[in-house]
Amino acid sequence: MIRLVKPYISFEDVEDNIREIFASGIHTKGVYSKLLPQKISEYTGAKHAFLTTSATTALSMCLRLVGVAKGQEVFISDFSFPASANVAEDLGAISILTDVSLDTYNMLPDNLQSTITRNTKAVIFVDALGNPSGLHEIAAICREHNIPLIEDAACSFGSSINGQKVGSIADLTCFSMHPRKLLTTGEGGAITTNNDEYAEALKIKLNHGANDEGSFVDYGFNYRMPEIACAMGCFQIDHIDEVVKERRLQYEMYCEHLVPLGFKPQIEEGGAYANRQSVVLSVPQGVSRNALIAALKERQIESTLGTYCLSATPYQRDQYDEIQPNAYWLEQNTITLPCYRGLPLEKVCQAIEDALVSL
Numbered sequence: 054m055i056r057l058v059k060p061y062i063s064f065e066d067v068e069d070n071i072r073e074i075f076a077s078g079i080h081t082k083g084v085y086s087k088l089l090p091q092k093i094s095e096y097t098g099a100k101h102a103f104l105t106t107s108a109t110t111a112l113s114m115c116l117r118l119v120g121v122a123k124g125q126e127v128f129i130s131d132f133s134f135p136a137s138a139n140v141a142e143d144l145g146a147i148s149i150l151t152d153v154s155l156d157t158y159n160m161l162p163d164n165l166q167s168t169i170t171r172n173t174k175a176v177i178f179v180d181a182l183g184n185p186s187g188l189h190e191i192a193a194i195c196r197e198h199n200i201p202l203i204e205d206a207a208c209s210f211g212s213s214i215n216g217q218k219v220g221s222i223a224d225l226t227c228f229s230m231h232p233r234k235l236l237t238t239g240e241g242g243a244i245t246t247n248n249d250e251y252a253e254a255l256k257i258k259l260n261h262g263a264n265d266e267g268s269f270v271d272y273g274f275n276y277r278m279p280e281i282a283c284a285m286g287c288f289q290i291d292h293i294d295e296v297v298k299e300r301r302l303q304y305e306m307y308c309e310h311l312v313p314l315g316f317k318p319q320i321e322e323g324g325a326y327a328n329r330q331s332v333v334l335s336v337p338q339g340v341s342r343n344a345l346i347a348a349l350k351e352r353q354i355e356s357t358l359g360t361y362c363l364s365a366t367p368y369q370r371d372q373y374d375e376i377q378p379n380a381y382w383l384e385q386n387t388i389t390l391p392c393y394r395g396l397p398l399e400k401v402c403q404a405i406e407d408a409l410v411s412l
Contacts, residue, residue: 055401057355059393060237061296062289070284085283090243092290093228097220099245101252103259104283105276108207108229111242112177113140114276115225118254119201121146121174128169130160130179130205131363131380137179137205138363142372146174150364152377156320157186158333158359158387161379166194175201178223180209182360183330185219186322192223203227208330210236211297215324220245230282235296235330236289238282296394300329303392307332310402314409315340332392333359335383340412342388348408354401359387 064071074080090102105111121127123145129138131150138148151164158181165176178191188204195202204223206212212219220226225248230241246252257264262273278286289296308318315337321327336342342358349356362384363369364376391401 055354055391055397056393057357057389057391058233059395060232061235061292061394062237062285067281067284067288070288071281074280074284080280081277083280083283085280085287086278089278089283089286089290092287093220093243093245096290096293097218097226097245099221099226100247100249101245101255102220103244103252103255104278105242105244105259106278107231107240108205108227108242109136109140110274110276111227111244112136112203112205113143114255114258114274115203115227115244116140116144116146116175118225118251118258119175119203124172125174126170126172127174128160128165128176129363130177130181131377132158132181132360132383133179133205133363134207134360135363135366135368136207137177138369141177142368147172148363148369148373149173150369150373150375150377150380152379153181153383154187155379155382157184157322157325158182158319158383159184159187160191162187162190162194165191169194169198169200173198173200175203177203177205179205180207180212180219182319182327182333183208183212184319184321184325184327185209185212185214185222186320186325186327188214188219188222188325189323195224201225207231207242208234209328210234211293211328213326221247224248225251230286233330235300235328236286236293238278238285241278241282241286242276297328299394300332300392301327303396303398304329304332306398307334307390307402311405314406329392331359332390333387334390335386336388337409340409342386344412345388345405345408348411349404352404352408354404355391357389359383359389
C-alpha cells in the first residue's frame with residue numbers, strides 16, 4: 054500500500070538526543086522543552102512562542118485568553134477539521150461557520166465583513182491545508198472591528214505570505230505537530246504571538262496559573278510536551294524549508310499530470326506560499342470522489358477526502374442548521390493524495406488515470 058504520508062524524521066536522526074534525555078533523567082521541562090519554543094520563535098519571526106499538547110489545546114487556550122464566554126460569537130472557517138469549531142462549542146460560544154473560497158478554500162472576507170455583530174468576540178481563520186491565502190484581508194477586517202484574530206495554522210508551519218512566515222501575522226497563531234504535519238512530534242502544538250500582554254498571560258496560564266515567583270495568581274493548565282517530543286521538533290525545524298520545497302515540487306508534478314485530466318488545484322493568492330502539507334485537488338466534473346478513493350484503494354493507494362464542511366457535520370447541523378454551500382461542495386469533491394519523500398509519484402498518477410477510466 055502506498056501510504057498517504059510518511060514523517061520526515063527517523064529514529065536515527067534523534068537517537069543521540071533520546072539517549073541523552075534518558076541519561077539525564079529529565080523527561081519534561083528540560084533542555085529541549087526550552088529550545089523548541091526558541092526555535093519556533095526564530096523561524097516564524099514571532100516575538101513569543103509557547104508549547105501545547107496539540108493545536109486543539111492551543112486554540113482552546115487562545116479563546117480563553119481573549120475572553121470568549123458563553124453565548125458570544127466566534128467566526129470560524131467552515132472548511133476545516135472539527136477541532137476548529139469544537140473549541141468554541143466547549144466554551145458555550147456560538148460558532149459562526151463562515152463559507153470559504155472555492156479557489157483558496159479559505160474564509161471569504163465579504164462573508165465575514167457582512168455578518169460581524171457587536172456580540173462577535175473572536176475570529177478563527179483556518180489556513181486550509183497549509184494555505185494562508187487571504188489572511189491579511191481577514192486581519193484588516195478584525196482590526197477595523199477590534200476583534201482578536203486567531204489563526205488556525207495547524208497545517209501551515211513553513212508557509213508564508215510575501216516572505217513573512219505564518220506565525221508572525223495574526224494576533225495569535227496555533228500550530229499542530231500531529232503525525233500528518235510536516236513538523237511532527239507525534240502529538241504536540243504551539244502558540245505564537247507578537248503581543249506582549251498575551252505572552253505574559255500565556256506564560257501564567259500554561260504554568261498552572263503560577264507566575265515567575267511560583268505564586269499561583271490565576272487558574273491554569275498543564276499542556277506541556279514531553280522532552281523526547283521536543284527533541285524531535287528541534288531536529289525538524291532545521292530542515293523544514295527543504296521539506297517544504299520538496300512538497301511544493303511534488304504538488305507541481307501532480308498538477309502537471311492531473312490538471313489535463315480535469316483536476317483543479319487549490320490556489321495561492323496575495324503572495325501566499327503554501328507548504329503543501331496536503332496535496333488536495335478537486336476531482337474532474339462528473340467524477341464521484343468517493344468512487345475514486347475506492348478505486349485507488351483497490352490499486353493499493355491510500356487517499357481520503359480534502360477535509361470537512363463543519364456546518365454539515367451532524368453536530369453542527371443539529372445546532373445551527375445552516376450548511377455553507379462552498380465548503381460543502383469542497384467536502385464532496387476534493388481528494389487528498391499521497392505526498393512524502395521517495396513517493397513513486399508517476400505510479401500514483403498512472404493509477405489515478407487508470408481509475409478514472411474504470412469509473
